Each structure stands twice: as C-alpha cells, then as structure tokens.
Amino acid sequence: MMPELGKYAVEVLSAYAVSILLIAGLVALSLWRSARMRRELRQIEERHRRNGR
Amino acid sequence: MSIWEYANPVRFIRTADRVLPWAAALTAAALLVGLIWGFFFTPDDYRQGSTVKIIFLHVPAAMMAINAWAMMLVTSIIWLVRRHHVSALAAKAAAPIGITMTLIALYTGAVWGQPMWGTWWEWDPRLTAFLILFIFYLGYMALWAAIENPDTAADLTSVLCIVGSVFALLSRYAVNFWNQGLHQGASLSLDAEENVHDVFYYPLLFCIAGFILLFVTLVLLRTRTEIRARRIAALLAREARAA
Numbered sequence: 001m002m003p004e005l006g007k008y009a010v011e012v013l014s015a016y017a018v019s020i021l022l023i024a025g026l027v028a029l030s031l032w033r034s035a036r037m038r039r040e041l042r043q044i045e046e047r048h049r050r051n052g053r
Numbered sequence: 054m055s056i057w058e059y060a061n062p063v064r065f066i067r068t069a070d071r072v073l074p075w076a077a078a079l080t081a082a083a084l085l086v087g088l089i090w091g092f093f094f095t096p097d098d099y100r101q102g103s104t105v106k107i108i109f110l111h112v113p114a115a116m117m118a119i120n121a122w123a124m125m126l127v128t129s130i131i132w133l134v135r136r137h138h139v140s141a142l143a144a145k146a147a148a149p150i151g152i153t154m155t156l157i158a159l160y161t162g163a164v165w166g167q168p169m170w171g172t173w174w175e176w177d178p179r180l181t182a183f184l185i186l187f188i189f190y191l192g193y194m195a196l197w198a199a200i201e202n203p204d205t206a207a208d209l210t211s212v213l214c215i216v217g218s219v220f221a222l223l224s225r226y227a228v229n230f231w232n233q234g235l236h237q238g239a240s241l242s243l244d245a246e247e248n249v250h251d252v253f254y255y256p257l258l259f260c261i262a263g264f265i266l267l268f269v270t271l272v273l274l275r276t277r278t279e280i281r282a283r284r285i286a287a288l289l290a291r292e293a294r295a296a
Contacts, residue, residue, distance in 0.1 A: 003092065006102055006103055011165065011168055012107060015110055015160070016088075016092065019114065019160070022153050023157075023267070025153075026153045030275050030278070037278050037281040038281060041284055
C-alpha cells in the first residue's frame with residue numbers, strides 16, 4: 001500500500017508529517033478554546049440570571 | 054437579505070452553528086480524497102521523483118497563506134470604515150490559520166527545495182516575501198495580544214494588516230516582477246498550458262478545495278469563539294462595576 005518514495009522518502013514523509021501535525025494542532029486548539037469559551041459564557045450568564053442582573 | 058446582517062453577533066453565531074457541521078464534513082472529505090489520492094495514487098515525476106507529492110501540501114498552503122491575509126485585509130477595512138465588531142474579530146480569528154499555512158508553505162518549500170535546488174533556503178524574491186509575510190503574521194498576532202482595549206487593538210492591527218498586504222501581494226506576484234530567483238511560476242493557471250499534468254492536477258484541485266474549506270470552517274469556529282470571549286469580557290466588566 002505504501003508508495004515507493006525512493007531516495008526522497010525522508011523529505012516527502014517529513015513534509016506530510018509536519019503539515020498534518022500543524023493542522024491537527026490548530027484544529028485541536030481551536031476546538032478546545034471554543035468549548036472553553038462556550039462553557040465559561042454559559043456559567044457567567046447563568047450567574048447573571050440568578051443574581052437578576 | 055444583506056450581508057451586513059451577519060455583522061450582528063447573535064445572527065453570526067446562529068449561522069455558524071448551522072453551517073459548521075456541514076463545512077467540517079466537506080473539509081474532511083475533500084482533504085481525505087485529495088491527500089490520499091495525491092500521496093498514494095500519483096506517479097513520480099520524471100525529474101523530481103517522489104518529491105512531486107509535496108505539491109499537494111505546498112501549493113494549497115501557500116495559496117491559503119496569501120488568501121488568509123487578503124481576507125484579513127477586507128475585514129480590517131470593513132472594521133475601519135463601518136466599525137462592525139464581528140469583522141474585526143473575524144480578522145483576528147483568521148491570523149493563526151494564516152500563520153499555520155505560511156509555516157507549512159515555508160517548511161514544505163524548504164524540504165522540497167533541498168533535493169531539487171540543492172539548498173533549503175535562498176533569498177529569492179518570492180521566498181523572502183513569504184518570510185516577511187510570516188513575520189507580519191507574528192507581529193499582527195502579537196499586537197492583538199499586547200493591547201488591552203479591543204477597539205484600539207482592532208484599529209492598530211487593521212493598519213498593520215493594510216501595510217503587510219504589500220508583502221502578501223509580493224509573495225504572490227514576485228516571480229512575475231523579478232526574473233531572478235529559484236522559484237518557478239504558478240503551478241496552476243486559467244491558461245491550461247501553464248498547468249501541471251492532469252495526473253497531479255485533479256488531486257491538487259481536491260487538496261486546494263480542502264484547504265479553502267478548512268480555512269472557512271476554522272474562521273467560522275474561531276470567530277464564534279472570539280465573539281463569545283468578547284461577551285464574557287463585557288459581562289465580567291459589568292460584574293466588576295456592580296461590585
């Protein structure tokens with residue numbers, strides 16, 4: 001299944017590995033911060049409702 | 054219905070909530086098809102060997118590095134002219150995506166350039182303009198982080214974005230302005246004679262579509278996050294005033 005990359009295997013594989021890692025990191029960070037902000041906002045709005053602000 | 058209705062944060066969030074699952078699914082599909090096709094099912098190039106497979110990452114990433122800045126330029130100008138907060142926040146949200154694309158383009162370019170040109174780096178007009186664009190991205194993000202007042206930060210980063218657009222343009226057209234340098238011309242063009250061979254062209258189109266969709270998905274997600282962060286800051290400030 002793995003294609004024969006010959007003498008350039010290191011260059012090609014490292015290009016794919018680094019790119020996929022960077023994209024995965026960006027997606028993971030974006031999702032994590034999105035979930036955190038949504039949770040925090042819900043908590044703060046709940047607190048405001050309870051305190052009648 | 055006018056596009057300016059999306060400047061309303063509530064409406065933007067509601068639309069993003071609806072669009073995001075579809076955008077994410079399309080992004081995953083396009084990237085999977087493009088990258089698997091490109092990596093596993095394309096032949097080696099007769100001159101470049103297997104390094105030609107790097108094109109499926111390098112070209113879309115470089116395109117998006119420049120296009121992300123172009124989108125930031127448009128949203129920054131909208132902020133400066135019309136003072137829509139969502140617009141400024143969309144520009145802020147796009148910067149980390151743009152810098153990631155720039156890094157991918159620089160790295161894949163270096164590992165592709167070493168076996169083909171015999172060097173990791175050359176002070177070639179396009180490469181140099183791209184490095185400066187990377188530094189502008191860093192500066193842009195640092196400026197947002199350094200200024201406490203969000204409106205002042207949006208003003209100053211918008212001006213920085215307009216100035217940096219010169220380098221975004223240069224990174225795209227440098228090979229046309231200057232003939233010296235190692236980097237070749239465009240791999241894709243509306244002129245069919247300049248395009249790469251069909252065997253690489255079709256998977257490359259999928260990869261480009263995947264990167265564009267990834268950008269749109271992440272901008273929607275991150276802008277929604279920025280709007281919520283701004284709302285949190287406003288509510289906390291109100292609490293502090295009331296205490």
